[in-house]
Amino acid sequence: MTRLSHTLIAASTLSLGMMSATAAFAAASGTVAFLMPDQASTRYEQHDFPGFKAEMAKLCPDCKVLYQNANADASQQQQQFNSVIAQGAKVIVLDPVDSTAAASLVHMAQGQGVKVIAYDRPVPSTPADxxxxxxxxxxxxxxxxxxxxxxxxxxxxxxxxxxxxxxxxPTDAAAGLIKNGIHAGLQGSGYKTLAEFDTPEWAPPKAQQWVSGQITRFGSQIVGVVAANDGTGGGAIAAFKAAGVNPVPPVTGNDATTAALQLIIAGDQYNTILKPSEVVAAAAAKVAVGFLSGQAPKAETTLFKTPSQLFKPAVITQKNIKAEVIDKGFASGKDLCTGRYADGCKTLGISN
Structure with missing residues (x-):
């Protein structure tokens, strides 16, 4: 059994009071909606929804699951939100396009007795359930x-x-939290921040365009890039390569996408964050079924006055990519060691 399988089992069997998951959810049924924010990142289609759907099937075989992706359009997400309520959703798992605009959605749902689970991105101004x-x-x-x-x-x-x-x-409250963390991580380091940019819709082309401008502006003064996710990090790397910068200064990331793991193997990206979305998706499914069963889920902590469960991920670099990603089953050498990445895999001892 892979490490991912073990982690998913652990996430799906977290305690709910003193009752087992099976006993607590025995009478659960109903409609649950899973509303994701965009398609700029492949994680929602490839990991989050499949993980959520699989856990719902285990915990509540009689439940109906509705899935929608807003494609970075807050208005479209509002329409999808209204639609799933009209279809009888009693619990909505919401990863908001716009964390501020989502406050009105939470108000509306709660006014109709519908529970809202904020997912990945919080809703700071209005406590979700x-x-x-x-x-x-x-x-x-x-x-x-x-x-x-x-x-x-x-x-x-x-x-x-x-x-x-x-x-x-800038419309994603989770991005704001990541930004706060970046500031804290850089504080006292001695390295100054030359410039920073909030990437609209997390779009890699917009990150690439901005970094291109900064390369023209600062040139060799740029000794590193803290990018908030793998998409923006990939955009930054593309900008340096287009400008003929060699070697590319170290660039960070977050999400451990296949593309980012390959860039790390090649030495183009320095780090990423391994956070298998299936783990959080499985936890959200358990909370959703708990609400359907009338069992209020216990919270580990509180964030923005909302009962919260926060998972702690791992930083991945060339030094631990084989041990933490390949050997533990989160990705395979067959998928990563293709084309120009084959030589880097050999150097790191990763076989395909």
Whole structure:
């Protein structure tokens, strides 16, 4: 059994009072909606929804699951939200396109007795019924600290230049938490922040365009890039390569996408965050079925006045990619060691 399987089992058997999941959810039935924000990241289609659907099938075989993706359009997400309520959804798992605009959706749902589970991205101004996510502030701090340690190991002097900060979407509260963590991770490092940018819709082309401008502006003063996710990190790397910069300064990421893991193998990206979305999706499914069963889920902590469960992910670099990603079954050498990445895999001892 892979590490992912073990983790999913652990997530799906978290305690619910003193009752087993089977006993607590025996009478559960109803309609649950799973509303995701965009398709810029492949994770929602490839990991989050499949993980949620699989866990719902185990915990509540009689439940109906509705899935929609808003494709980064807040208005479309509002229409989808209204639609699933009209279809009888009693619990909505919501990853909002716009965390501020989502407050009105939470109000509306709660006014009709519908439970809302904020997923991945919180709704700061209006408490949802529950929040399930990775520790986003911790993610930002971890990738920034990892980058700082790497630059110091490379003996890059703090007075040589500084870093660029490529943040996530300005309408995403989770991106704001990651940004806060990045600031904390860079604080006291000695490396100054040359410039920072909030990437609309987390769109990699917009991150690439901004970084291209900063390369023209700062040139060799850029000694590192803290990018908030793998998409923006990939956009930054593409900008350096287009500008003929070799080697590319160390760039961070977050999500451990296949593309990012390959960039790490090739030495183009320095780090990413391994956070298997299936784990959070399974936890959200358990909370949803708990609400359907009338069993209020216990919370590990509270964030934005919302009962919350936050998972702590791992930082991945070339040093641990084989041990943490390949050997534990999160990805395979067959998928990663293709084309130009084959030589890097050999160097790292990854077989395909």
């Amino acid at each position: 529950y929040y399930v996510s990775f520790d986003n502030e911790g993610i930002g701090k971890s990738i920034a600290q990892s980058l700082v340690e790497h630059m110091k190991d490379m003996k890059i002097p703090t007075d040589k230049g500084g870093v660029l900060e490529v943040n996530g979407s």
